Amino acid sequence: MNGFARGWQFGLGMALLAPVWASCLSPLDTLGNETLVTENEELLKENQLEDDKIEDKKPVYDPELEVVEEFSGFCEVTLNKSGSVAKLDVVDFEKLNSHLDGRLFAGRGAAVTALATAGEDLIPSMEVVNGRLKPFNDGLYAAIEIGLQDGVEDLLPSKRQFLYDLLDALAVRLPEAGPKGTLALDSARVFVGAALLAGGNDVDLPSDLKARAQEAHALFLVDGLRARPIGFYTWNETLQEVFGQDRFLQNLTDGLADFAAFAALAVVLKDEAELLAHYQQILALYAGLTNPYGSYSPVDLMPYVDGISKLEDLGPTEVLFVTENPPLTVCAPTPLALLPSSRSKDTEFYAENWCMTPLPAGENFIELFIAAIKSGEVDLAPEADSGWYDYQLWALETLLLPERGPESDHLLLTVAYKKKLIDTFKSIITQNRETHVKQLGGGETSGAPLPPIKIYPLYPVEPFPTFYLRTARGYRFLLPYLQSVLGQDFLGATARLEEDGGQYAVALDVEFGEIIDLLYGLYALSADSVGMRPESYLLAGELENIDLGASRVRARQWLAGWREDADVLKDPRVIVPVSTDDGSGKGVYWAILGVKVIRISAEFVEDFEPEIISTGNLEHYCEVVGMEEHHYYLLVEQMEEVRFSGPPPTRDEFRVICDQHDKAEDIVAALQARQ
Numbered sequence: 001m002n003g004f005a006r007g008w009q010f011g012l013g014m015a016l017l018a019p020v021w022a023s024c025l026s027p028l029d030t031l032g033n034e035t036l037v038t039e040n041e042e043l044l045k046e047n048q049l050e051d052d053k054i055e056d057k058k059p060v061y062d063p064e065l066e067v068v069e070e071f072s073g074f075c076e077v078t079l080n081k082s083g084s085v086a087k088l089d090v091v092d093f094e095k096l097n098s099h100l101d102g103r104l105f106a107g108r109g110a111a112v113t114a115l116a117t118a119g120e121d122l123i124p125s126m127e128v129v130n131g132r133l134k135p136f137n138d139g140l141y142a143a144i145e146i147g148l149q150d151g152v153e154d155l156l157p158s159k160r161q162f163l164y165d166l167l168d169a170l171a172v173r174l175p176e177a178g179p180k181g182t183l184a185l186d187s188a189r190v191f192v193g194a195a196l197l198a199g200g201n202d203v204d205l206p207s208d209l210k211a212r213a214q215e216a217h218a219l220f221l222v223d224g225l226r227a228r229p230i231g232f233y234t235w236n237e238t239l240q241e242v243f244g245q246d247r248f249l250q251n252l253t254d255g256l257a258d259f260a261a262f263a264a265l266a267v268v269l270k271d272e273a274e275l276l277a278h279y280q281q282i283l284a285l286y287a288g289l290t291n292p293y294g295s296y297s298p299v300d301l302m303p304y305v306d307g308i309s310k311l312e313d314l315g316p317t318e319v320l321f322v323t324e325n326p327p328l329t330v331c332a333p334t335p336l337a338l339l340p341s342s343r344s345k346d347t348e349f350y351a352e353n354w355c356m357t358p359l360p361a362g363e364n365f366i367e368l369f370i371a372a373i374k375s376g377e378v379d380l381a382p383e384a385d386s387g388w389y390d391y392q393l394w395a396l397e398t399l400l401l402p403e404r405g406p407e408s409d410h411l412l413l414t415v416a417y418k419k420k421l422i423d424t425f426k427s428i429i430t431q432n433r434e435t436h437v438k439q440l441g442g443g444e445t446s447g448a449p450l451p452p453i454k455i456y457p458l459y460p461v462e463p464f465p466t467f468y469l470r471t472a473r474g475y476r477f478l479l480p481y482l483q484s485v486l487g488q489d490f491l492g493a494t495a496r497l498e499e500d501g502g503q504y505a506v507a508l509d510v511e512f513g514e515i516i517d518l519l520y521g522l523y524a525l526s527a528d529s530v531g532m533r534p535e536s537y538l539l540a541g542e543l544e545n546i547d548l549g550a551s552r553v554r555a556r557q558w559l560a561g562w563r564e565d566a567d568v569l570k571d572p573r574v575i576v577p578v579s580t581d582d583g584s585g586k587g588v589y590w591a592i593l594g595v596k597v598i599r600i601s602a603e604f605v606e607d608f609e610p611e612i613i614s615t616g617n618l619e620h621y622c623e624v625v626g627m628e629e630h631h632y633y634l635l636v637e638q639m640e641e642v643r644f645s646g647p648p649p650t651r652d653e654f655r656v657i658c659d660q661h662d663k664a665e666d667i668v669a670a671l672q673a674r675q
Contacts, residue, residue: 075622078613081531085608086457090416104594125634139496181311184260199245224647231437249339266301288481290439291387293340294329331355391474399425405466410530427637430590434576452623456630457602465526472519521555586643603629644674
């Protein structure tokens with residue numbers, strides 16, 4: 001821990017920090033981990049899954065809510081499903097497809113091919129929908145990172161150039177400084193220079209300062225869990241540069257910068273209006289693109305420093321700043337950073353429980369986090385200052401607490417299906433976190449009589465409309481935020497980056513519109529399919545700006561060809577570090593090991609069947625002779641939490657390990673054997 005951070009936490013403000021340490025230590029007593037383990041066991045018991053009870057379902061009948069559905073490829077049936085409840089369960093494979101049981105595939109295309117048996121009804125799972133979104137999320141973030149780092153002429157200044165300009169501005173102020181002020185300015189120059197070195201750039205510094213910058217860079221590189229580019233940051237040299245440079249600027253490695261360096265940065269930035277405006281734009285971007293920050297920035301220091309002369313006696317200033325600015329996160333890793341890391345509800349939960357002691361052996365962080373969400377200890381609702389990552393987490397809430405979605409009164413979930421939803425939560429949160437790893441389709445008929453049919457719950461997509469709606473709202477938050485920070489023209493002049501290094505054919509602002517329309521369309525179709533009126537759950541701004549008719553059209557178009565969607569077919573296997581197990585020194589990782597197929601059943605509950613309004617059309621009459629259970633197949637993902645030593649693997653390295661094994665336990669064993 002650097003001197004300032006150590007003093008901030010243990011020296012100057014121990015009385016001030018007592019409530020923070022109390023929140024850290026509250027799960028612990030003199031018995032150490034025993035109490036924590038016992039409390040976790042009780043929490044898990046309280047959150048054991050049970051089948052839904054039909055007496056808890058209260059669907060409200062709406063006589064005007066009708067939907068037309070097509071069965072057997074020829075029969076149109078008009079239904080009122082507003083009072084219906086369908087039971088969902090995960091069931092065993094039939095003998096014909098028993099070869100799929102437990103089998104892992106490298107991607108969805110291989111899984112679809114393995115399932116290519118006549119009569120199988122494969123619909124998109126929430127994981128598949130997220131598979132459509134993940135390449136956009138990565139490509140969007142990557143394109144913004146490159147645009148910000150290199151700059152875009154007449155649209156966006158360069159972050160790299162900002163750092164060089166900041167170095168120059170620090171040097172210019174040296175003649176005004178006294179001895180201690182000079183030391184503070186030089187410390188700041190070393191810190192900024194070392195960040196440029198961490199990005200692979202050279203710096204023009206006096207030999208003594210350059211040597212110090214190189215030492216700081218070397219110290220940073222030792223911290224392999226933080227310093228090694230992973231995720232989409234391995235796609236090209238610029239992204240690797242951004243990762244190293246920005247991770248350094250987060251000041252998370254012990255000994256990189258002290259209070260005096262940040263005070264000097266605050267003084268210089270305060271007096272350089274153009275430089276400060278550029279810096280504030282950078283700060284604003286990541287706070288919304290990922291989440292609010294876990295450390296203060298030099299901007300927060302500006303009220304405490306009013307000139308170069310202030311650098312000569314920083315002791316009282318440091319005490320005042322610490323007194324008036326409590327830590328932004330539990331067990332804050334660093335109080336100040338030039339480009340702070342973002343906080344999140346998952347990492348905060350980890351810190352609140354295990355900041356002073358390692359996660360006990362045998363405990364699983366993701367399971368404890370899920371239990372805390374289910375118990376109400378962790379609230380995923382976005383806050384006033386939340387960024388995109390919080391909105392992504394909020395979209396996942398009803399997977400763990402399905403009773404919070406309005407569709408709950410229309411779905412009777414078994415324990416097996418609830419377990420499937422938990423697996424979906426694990427998969428999507430892993431995919432989302434990896435994006436933020438650096439900051440965190442009738443035809444003609446002959447007119448002959450038609451055979452009788454039975455109807456069943458007909459779903460175009462896995463029926464959880466709240467997930468699609470909240471995910472759409474996350475993008476509706478992000479789009480205007482980026483436009484306000486980056487300017488109205490940047491997204492129109494930029495396309496997302498692809499993993500192969502190419503660029504997508506559509507500009508970001510256009511693709512944003514397509515993604516939002518698709519998600520609102522999936523929401524509307526899913527709501528229709530369970531018996532909800534989609535408009536009833538939209539906000540005023542959504543009712544005014546979202547054309548659900550057009551969105552339904554876009555969703556139907558995607559559903560007709562999702563199996564060939566290039567984004568859906570991309571390799572979903574990723575691994576992302578979550579924290580460090582300080583007890584063993586091993587990294588804690590969430591990993592998507594591959595794709596698997598599951599089989600689910602859907603049937604209307606007796607006395608909660610839909611009302612049949614009419615059957616057939618003007619040319620044909622269909623006879624409905626009853627209702628039946630129906631089976632769907634879903635493509636889902638295998639997520640595991642693992643621990644191992646050494647630097648984090650890149651996507652390519654991780655996928656090589658996965659390709660060497662066809663069972664999840666073998667992949668996990670191979671990962672845990674890494675050093």
